[in-house]
Amino acid sequence: MNKPVIKYCGVQSLNDLKVVSQSIADYIGFIFAESKRKVDPFYVAKWLKEVNTTKKVVAVFVNPTDEDINSVLEQVPVDVIQFHGNETIDQISRVGHSFEGQIWKALHHHDETIEEMELYQSVIDGYVIDSRIKGQWGGTGVKFDWNAVPTYIEVAKRYNKLCLIAGGVNEENISELLLLQPQGIDLSSGIEIDQKKSNEKIQKIEERVLQNVDISR
Template sequence: MQPLLKLCGNHSEHDTNVTLSSNADYIGFVFAKSKRQVVREQVEAWLKQEGKKEKKLVALFVNEKIEQIEDAIKGLPIDIIQCHGDETAEEVKKINEQIQLPIWKAIHHQPDAISVMRKYEGLVSGYIVDCKVGDQWGGTGVSFDWEYIPAYLEEGKRQGVPIFIAGGIRPDNVDKVLEYGPDGIDVSSGIEDNGQKSKELISQLEERMKRYDNNVSR
């Protein structure tokens, strides 16, 4: 079965238009400080132009206060909150209770990552496994060692939640990730050309995912 596809880091009307017209299951917006940061008014205007088109929308935050999260998504049709920093299990629980939306937790690949995941068991609806580079929390285009993917998938299966693999995934290497059978893939810089989401690169990514799925199904 073809994994779920999340296209993250949309930061313009162009990006939003391109990704909403794709076959992606999830569209992500980064509300944390980064080169792809957006604010509520922008997202509201872009969605008004394009419409949601049956996609699920993910709002990404890094170590943000609950009040700020609430303000940032007020009036937006957000489906999922992605906590992409080092939020504690207690903080995640409070966000879930107060905002009452499913939470995805980013896990940054490291030696004790599986034990970190276990702290959030029962509190989150999914995990994004990513690579942290310096003080950047994601969107760097850098991947972790994909040979560790099976361990993450096994823990996700044990907890009964999907695992999305992020970090450095592009159309020309997505096959290598798909070999491990992830529940989903999360792509940001790998579908950009000159800092904008590329319809051509997204089409290439989707085609390779479809082709891989067809070959495996035979």
């Protein structure tokens, strides 16, 4: 299989950014919503100028206002907007018309996820499938039932969309996920020690990824 798209999310410091910038990740994610990993766009802009990373930047929002989004876009060079809440088709469509980058929609794994993928497919470029944990939108470190992953991949391909698998992916289980040939993998807590991005954990993750793919960096 080819290397899946990799996103390292929840970057919350200059040091985090330096760590992930040395990785094989394609995307780095910053959380601009209420979360233990929430960051201020002012500082993100400063970090990006200092590190000058070539990774694509994902801005993660949960039920944002247009003002929330514009405040980030005015300061941070964003390649992807990821909606991780209960955003409506109309809101996502409106943002998509004015934003030149990609739009991703995070969906929680549950009985109606396929229907939600079909609902949003006309206004987004990619999906992030995450674990459903009451009271939390993401970043839980909890794995969902990966037996559903092949179906999610099939639906995403049907609509010519990218599909990343999130939720509890770490160095101990990523080989299991790679057997399912996901298009993309989204990690946050799985590459952290004490809520800081860890070179050691990233290296272990990437060793397993590169053992299972035909291409490397």
